[in-house]
Amino acid sequence: MTHCEKVLFKGVWVKLDLWLLLGSIVVITAIVAVRLAHRSGLPSLLLYLALGLILGESGIGIRFNDMLVAETLGLAALVLILAEGGLTTRWASVRDAIPAALSLSIVGTAVSIAVVAAAAHWLVGIEWRPALLLGAVLAPTDAAAVFSVLRRLPLPARLTGILEAESGFNDAPVVILVVALSARHVESPVLMAVELVYELVAGAAIGLLVGWLGAHGLRRAALPASGLYPIAVLALAVGAYGAASMAHASGFLATYLAALVLGNSPLPHRPATRGFAEGLATLAQIGLFITLGLLASPHELPAQVGPALICGFALVLVARPLSVLASTPFFGLGLRAKAFLSWAGLRGAVPIVLATIPVTAGLPGARELFAQVFIIVVVFTLLQGPTLPFVARLLRVAVADRAREIDVEAAPLEELHADLLDIRIPPDSRLDNVEIFELRLPEGAVITLIVREGRSFVPGPDTALLAGDELLVVATSAARPAAERRLRAVSRRGKLAGWYGEHGYQ
Numbered sequence: 001m002t003h004c005e006k007v008l009f010k011g012v013w014v015k016l017d018l019w020l021l022l023g024s025i026v027v028i029t030a031i032v033a034v035r036l037a038h039r040s041g042l043p044s045l046l047l048y049l050a051l052g053l054i055l056g057e058s059g060i061g062i063r064f065n066d067m068l069v070a071e072t073l074g075l076a077a078l079v080l081i082l083a084e085g086g087l088t089t090r091w092a093s094v095r096d097a098i099p100a101a102l103s104l105s106i107v108g109t110a111v112s113i114a115v116v117a118a119a120a121h122w123l124v125g126i127e128w129r130p131a132l133l134l135g136a137v138l139a140p141t142d143a144a145a146v147f148s149v150l151r152r153l154p155l156p157a158r159l160t161g162i163l164e165a166e167s168g169f170n171d172a173p174v175v176i177l178v179v180a181l182s183a184r185h186v187e188s189p190v191l192m193a194v195e196l197v198y199e200l201v202a203g204a205a206i207g208l209l210v211g212w213l214g215a216h217g218l219r220r221a222a223l224p225a226s227g228l229y230p231i232a233v234l235a236l237a238v239g240a241y242g243a244a245s246m247a248h249a250s251g252f253l254a255t256y257l258a259a260l261v262l263g264n265s266p267l268p269h270r271p272a273t274r275g276f277a278e279g280l281a282t283l284a285q286i287g288l289f290i291t292l293g294l295l296a297s298p299h300e301l302p303a304q305v306g307p308a309l310i311c312g313f314a315l316v317l318v319a320r321p322l323s324v325l326a327s328t329p330f331f332g333l334g335l336r337a338k339a340f341l342s343w344a345g346l347r348g349a350v351p352i353v354l355a356t357i358p359v360t361a362g363l364p365g366a367r368e369l370f371a372q373v374f375i376i377v378v379v380f381t382l383l384q385g386p387t388l389p390f391v392a393r394l395l396r397v398a399v400a401d402r403a404r405e406i407d408v409e410a411a412p413l414e415e416l417h418a419d420l421l422d423i424r425i426p427p428d429s430r431l432d433n434v435e436i437f438e439l440r441l442p443e444g445a446v447i448t449l450i451v452r453e454g455r456s457f458v459p460g461p462d463t464a465l466l467a468g469d470e471l472l473v474v475a476t477s478a479a480r481p482a483a484e485r486r487l488r489a490v491s492r493r494g495k496l497a498g499w500y501g502e503h504g505y506q
Helices: 016-040 044-055 067-087 091-124 128-138 143-150 157-169 171-182 189-220 228-246 251-263 270-295 302-327 335-343 349-360 366-394 480-500
Strands: 006-009 012-015 407-413 418-424 445-452 455-457 470-476
Touching (some): 067 270, 091 171, 128 302, 143 366, 302 366, 349 366
Antiparallel strands (some): 407 418, 445 455
């Protein structure tokens, strides 16, 4: 074996080819697990965690107990997951949900922490500081779990937008609180509140600035290869985290907002960028959850089942409903929508990663807290995730006729100051059987070519579009946003989109 076939790991030469083979097998197994999770309705994180446990000391025998490495890798993975969440979230879908999501992320988080801490203190007997820490660790909903489950449900755009935006926003304040509570000397509440406000405001400002500057630059820079656009966009989102952290601001909030701005800017090759981000975020999830599964010690879990279940039921049945009621009284949400929001607050990797912070800080009782959080995430994700479709139907919040979103790919035509849009009509789109003149596209946008069953032709005004068609639309830079809005509106609501508006609910 040559020198290049070995790597030095912690002072020991190991076989690179063996580890590459094992890594590829683990990744492929995890990808198959995604398919199984999709069919069963389970968040894929549970299967990843199970795979980690199988590979761990009680299974195959791989020993991994480095909390600091797990914390570092976990935070890095969360950055990629949040970036993917921002890039794949349409601003038009979450715009109306932002006020409610912000209220849930701030007011709701505070209520949740207080209720869980009270239950942990009075029902389990945990001291106030670790009880507050447990409440803070369990407060954030998980972006990966929320996106993987909710985007398969036919929910109203505003309800989905609230849950997605909340999962993107609530990590930032909670990370600040967990770090503060894990310190050996806890600061005064007033100083902690001032730091919290600064970090959130500065993080938001940095994220928006990086997103705007990045979109402005990429829009005007004709890169030599289309594959460079996804790399540049993701680098900007990750760079926002680094810039905010250097300024002692919230890197997570900066990442999410920068990605949200970039994902909704008229950049070339947006579907390719989203696909690249989704793939990279999935790989980050696989590595993150398997690492957390390896980190868990099965022999430590049984002793914490009782406290974990008590705190978990307090979180799901009391803290989450109260946080929703306290934070959404003025946003026009009905009782059924609030009930669904209460049940859909999924936890995932974020609480488990946050639980590593007090362990690395050497806080007494931190190992027990980690075990409790691990149990709560597994048990209640298993309880809530698969039941969400049933709960949506039971509460009558599901939208039976919601069509899938059309994909719009764009390539810039620099000299003509125009864009070429590549649009694929999905099977359930209401664009099916709509004649081109009925689209009423804005001036400056025209369908130049239709590809149907492998045959290309130039359409006329009375040509009827069919599901499965691929359209090539040329639009001026000024007309492109209106053309996209119009096509998406007709895709959702057909010929009546002019009366219903883009979302079909106005």
